[in-house]
Each structure stands twice: as C-alpha cells, then as structure tokens.
Amino acid sequence: MIVASMMESRQKALADSALFSGLPKPLLRNLADIAQEKQYRRGETIFLEGRISGGFYMVMQGQVKILKMSLDGKEQILYILGAGEPFGITPVFHGKGFPASAVSMTASTALHFPKGAFLALVAAHPELTLAVLSALCLRMRRLSTQIESLSLKDAPMRLAAHLLYLAEQQGNTMHVTLNIPKKQLANLLGTSPETLSRIFAEMSADGLLRVKGKRIELLRIEELKNQTG
Amino acid sequence: MIVASMMESRQKALADSALFSGLPKPLLRNLADIAQEKQYRRGETIFLEGRISGGFYMVMQGQVKILKMSLDGKEQILYILGAGEPFGITPVFHGKGFPASAVSMTASTALHFPKGAFLALVAAHPELTLAVLSALCLRMRRLSTQIESLSLKDAPMRLAAHLLYLAEQQGNTMHVTLNIPKKQLANLLGTSPETLSRIFAEMSADGLLRVKGKRIELLRIEELKNQTG
DNA sequence: ATTGTTCCTTGATGTATATCAAGAATTGAG
DNA sequence: CTCAATTCTTGATATACATCAAGGAACAAT
Numbered sequence: 001m002i003v004a005s006m007m008e009s010r011q012k013a014l015a016d017s018a019l020f021s022g023l024p025k026p027l028l029r030n031l032a033d034i035a036q037e038k039q040y041r042r043g044e045t046i047f048l049e050g051r052i053s054g055g056f057y058m059v060m061q062g063q064v065k066i067l068k069m070s071l072d073g074k075e076q077i078l079y080i081l082g083a084g085e086p087f088g089i090t091p092v093f094h095g096k097g098f099p100a101s102a103v104s105m106t107a108s109t110a111l112h113f114p115k116g117a118f119l120a121l122v123a124a125h126p127e128l129t130l131a132v133l134s135a136l137c138l139r140m141r142r143l144s145t146q147i148e149s150l151s152l153k154d155a156p157m158r159l160a161a162h163l164l165y166l167a168e169q170q171g172n173t174m175h176v177t178l179n180i181p182k183k184q185l186a187n188l189l190g191t192s193p194e195t196l197s198r199i200f201a202e203m204s205a206d207g208l209l210r211v212k213g214k215r216i217e218l219l220r221i222e223e224l225k226n227q228t229g
Numbered sequence: 230m231i232v233a234s235m236m237e238s239r240q241k242a243l244a245d246s247a248l249f250s251g252l253p254k255p256l257l258r259n260l261a262d263i264a265q266e267k268q269y270r271r272g273e274t275i276f277l278e279g280r281i282s283g284g285f286y287m288v289m290q291g292q293v294k295i296l297k298m299s300l301d302g303k304e305q306i307l308y309i310l311g312a313g314e315p316f317g318i319t320p321v322f323h324g325k326g327f328p329a330s331a332v333s334m335t336a337s338t339a340l341h342f343p344k345g346a347f348l349a350l351v352a353a354h355p356e357l358t359l360a361v362l363s364a365l366c367l368r369m370r371r372l373s374t375q376i377e378s379l380s381l382k383d384a385p386m387r388l389a390a391h392l393l394y395l396a397e398q399q400g401n402t403m404h405v406t407l408n409i410p411k412k413q414l415a416n417l418l419g420t421s422p423e424t425l426s427r428i429f430a431e432m433s434a435d436g437l438l439r440v441k442g443k444r445i446e447l448l449r450i451e452e453l454k455n456q457t458g
Numbered sequence: 459a460t461t462g463t464t465c466c467t468t469g470a471t472g473t474a475t476a477t478c479a480a481g482a483a484t485t486g487a488g
Numbered sequence: 489c490t491c492a493a494t495t496c497t498t499g500a501t502a503t504a505c506a507t508c509a510a511g512g513a514a515c516a517a518t
Contacts, residue, residue, distance in 0.1 A: 068377035094366035126355035137323035
C-alpha cells in the first residue's frame, strides 16, 4: 500500500508539472513507473557539469539550482527550479555530458528518469516529444534573456527586471518575497553580494522599494519598470 | 525544369544540414516542397524580436546573425549561422513571438518553413521531432556556454576561447580566419570594438598571436588555452 | 586611380563593479 | 535559549572596460 500511494503522489506531481500536464493518465502512469525517487541534502551536488548523464530529473520538493562554475570558485546560476520543473534534459537527446552542474539549495526530493526507459517511452508515444520540445523552447527563451541581461543591462537594471519578474510570478505588484538568499540572488544576476546590497540600499534611498529581510515592498513599480531599460 | 532543379538543390541542402541529415529521402522531398526560398540583402532584417512567427528558417547561402538589441542600439549576438543552420525554431513549438532578431550579414538565401505545414509534417513523421530536439539541445548548450563566458570570464579569456573554437572548427591549430568583421566579433563576445582591438594588440605584444586583417596566426596555442580560464 | 564608406586602431578619460576588510545581523544546530 | 556559523551590510580601494574623439587603413564603387 505504501508503494501504491507513492506512485499516486508521483503521478500527481507529474500531472501538475508544466512538462507532463495534459498527457493521458496511462502515460503518466508509465512515467511514474520508470522514475526513481531521490533525496538530496541542502548544498548537495546532484550532478557535475561534464559528467555523462544517466537520465534527467524533475524536482518534487525543494529547490535546485543549475549553475556554471569557474576555476576560482565563482558561480553563475542559470536557473533556479522548484516543484514540477525538469532538469538535465539536454544530454538525453544530444548525447554528451551535462552542460552545467545541479546543486540542491534545500533538502529536496527529485524524480530521476533513466535515459533508456524514457527514450523507449518517447518512441512509443510521440506526443511526449512535443511536450519536451515545448519545455526546451521555454528554457531557451530564458537563456537568451539572461544573455541579453548580462551583456546589455547593468546590475541595477537586472535587479529591477528580476523583482518585476518575481512580482508577476507571485501575482502581487505591491511586494515580493525572495525565494533564495541574497548571495544566491547575486550569483543569479551575475554580480557580487556586495554590489547587490549596495543597489538595494540605493533603491531604498531613492524610495523605489523597502527591504525587510526577504520581503521587499515595491513602492514605485513604474519607476522600476523604467529602470529596466 | 528550372523548378525541378531548384527542388533538387533544396533537397540537397536539407540533406547536408545537421538538422535534417539522416532523414529518409521522401521526407526530405516533403520538406523541400513546403519550404519557400527567400533572398536577403546584406544588413537586411529577417525578423524582429517579439514579432509573431509564421514559421522557421534555414540558411542556404550567406551568414545570418541572431541578436538581442538594447534600447540605445547596442547589440549582443547570440549566434552566427551559416549554410544548413536553422533559426527561429522556438516559436514554432512554443507559441509567442521570436525571442531575438535575425539580420542577414551578407547577401543570403534562406528557406522558410511555414509553421502549419511543418507541424503537419511533424505529426505524420515523429522522427522529425527528434531531429529538432537534438538541434535545440545543441543550441542550449551554446547559450549556456555564452552565459558562462559573459559572467565568469573577462574579455581576453572570451577572445582566446573563441579563437580556439575557430581553430577547432577550421581544423587548423596554426592559424584561423575570422569569418566576420571585428566589430561583429566584439558584439558576439560582449565587448566593444575598441576593447577587442586593444586585446588583439596586447596578445600580439605578448607573442601569443599575429594579426593580419582577418587572418590570425596562433603562435602559442598552449598559452592561449591557459588564458581561457 | 579616386573617392567615399566602412572598418580598425590608438589615446585620454570616466565609471560601474569587483575585491578586500571588518563589523552587524540573521540563522540554525545543539 | 545560546553560541557558532552563515549571511548581510558598509567602507575604502583597485581595475577592467566603456565611451568619446580623431586619425589611419582597407575596401567597394565609380
């Protein structure tokens, strides 16, 4: 019975994910069958850039960051992923190793879909590919936007854009809650914690926002939009 | 007869492309049938970021750059594409507008695959989706690498990495030929033409390379690799 | 060849942001 | 609750890079 209920919860998680939602129930069942559940501690590395892939993952609980690391230890976060979001997909369809590393930011649970079993499922159910395609296209869009940000915007612009993104995502134009520590936010925005802190201070002084720990009140959202560039 | 030979050349171009090579001949024929050939002048815009897509493209002759532009006119190049390389794919599978703009860098010819006809073909031939998936995964890898470069490497490192990339692509470790003007190279590397010029000057002074117009002699390739970070 | 255009280089200057350092605040583990 | 560890802030300094400006080189068209 325990096993049965685990399968249930997996199937539900799959049905709730952007990637697999909309697929017929039997197929969800198949997917749940081939997946293995894995646990990770906060800070634990899930996989390292360059390693050969055995399959892809989907976050069930917690948060996972996908990142590039430099030799001297600096990191650039590519994505921060939450429940229902897949990662490590590209090696499944392109061979080669992982293009970036994955680290769990909290205690977390993920489903692992072994490459072979998944590809077999794909072969039998072409509609699966379309789902994957759509998800990848969304990711590409995000990567393109990030390149644009890093290259064409300065740090305050990038922060402003991110805050507006959070506001939209959280459905609240008055205040947003940072879902990650500021040090990680700095890594995501491609700047240093010190600079980020100073930008927050400056924006506060300008009356654009008010910072209370992870809670940020957006006082002049229109001005923020202008800051965006 | 003219029409027939045009179809022939198209089919050959498709068979030579990384995207469609390996597909059965009849399918290539179908693809060639739905494609429309388009001509572009040097500097002509093929599509603008944000516009609704009618389909995707593939370069037949010439070079096309895919880029993001800032309000004040600066540009960041995402890819430079040559014969056989597709572009504008993501909107086909994800709805939404183009995530970036496309501009022809030379007089060029491209095939245009209308969205509807292509999706119909995909529905009938699932192996097409796998081809597209593989191509997208490769692109994602490139984008990830570019983010890493912009964020974690300085301009000399980025240039060194690019030169080594060209050397590998051109199969010659002694000298490489820039396939684009240096101003465009600066836009690709996320720096200014002035800075790029200075970096070339410095590397020349250090005896790492010698610049003769678009031809660059790599004198100490190992040192260049170290530069990369 | 000659002219106009684009492309490239070099110099002088300014600025955004990284880095180093140290203290303050928050967090989490026992 | 308390102490250690992490996270955050603020200040002082350094630097990579952009920008402005102008001269020179390569290139295309006539």
